[in-house]
């Protein structure tokens with residue numbers, strides 16, 4: 001059944017006539033699953049996320065539940081997909097709670113869906129609580145630390161209760177405990193709501209731990225896909241990152257990645 005699938009076929013996109021991604025095909029992603037997009041700096045991960053979110057022009061096909069999203073207006077796109085960018089805009093004079101309320105109000109599941117003032121506030125407070133930032137509710141956005149800003153950005157995305165959530169490096173500024181809490185929350189929400197989550201991560205250990213599937217990406221193309229242990233291997237790590245690495249499962253069954261060093265150019269395996 002295509003009803004609960006995100007299907008990406010032959011997606012091409014780029015900037016000013018320069019193609020960054022050419023006819024990309026992703027494995028189908030099922031409702032309730034978390035998939036991670038990993039790969040080196042400049043590989044095109046954010047570009048892909050922005051294209052999936054309808055924020056930049058793309059050709060090809062992106063179907064959600066069998067319905068084509070390419071060519072829809074940004075507003076139509078936003079009914080289905082929410083994108084959390086790497087950085088929250090600066091210079092916004094709102095409190096944390098106001099910004100989350102504003103995100104919900106402006107979303108298709110907010111006022112447009114007939115959600116009243118009280119319900120909007122209740123849902124916003126619930127999200128702050130689940131993200132663990134209730135204590136920041138009345139703080140100004142401009143007084144937050146980098147990690148706190150990242151958590152607020154996540155809350156602004158989650159409050160919209162999207163069918164598809166695209167997170168661009170959501171844990172890059174977070175301490176160890178918050179990294180775990182955020183990934184666990186995304187995993188729980190995917191399972192609870194049947195949400196699809198596609199997450200860009202540089203932390204391969206976190207990607208392996210929390211993902212149903214991995215897409216390893218390099219130079220605008222998919223290099224490996226599959227369950228974490230299938231996609232993250234010494235060979236793909238050497239080829240994509242140019243590092244000498246080992247993988248093994250720990251006594252708890254979690255995939256561990258040990259990086260021993262950087263390979264010389266002549267040691268990097270070809271495709």
Ligand SMILES: Nc1ncnc2c1ncn2[C@@H]1O[C@H](COP(=O)(O)OP(=O)(O)OP(=O)(O)O)[C@@H](O)[C@H]1O
Nearest residue numbers: 015016020039040041042043044045046047048200
């Ligand atoms: N606004 C832009 N205009 C022109 N080129 C861009 C723009 N944004 C990104 N690029 C180029 O597109 C390519 C892919 O960039 P992208 O930001 O998608 O990579 P990424 O995989 O997300 O990298 P990182 O891990 O460093 O965030 C790079 O070569 C980059 O220079």
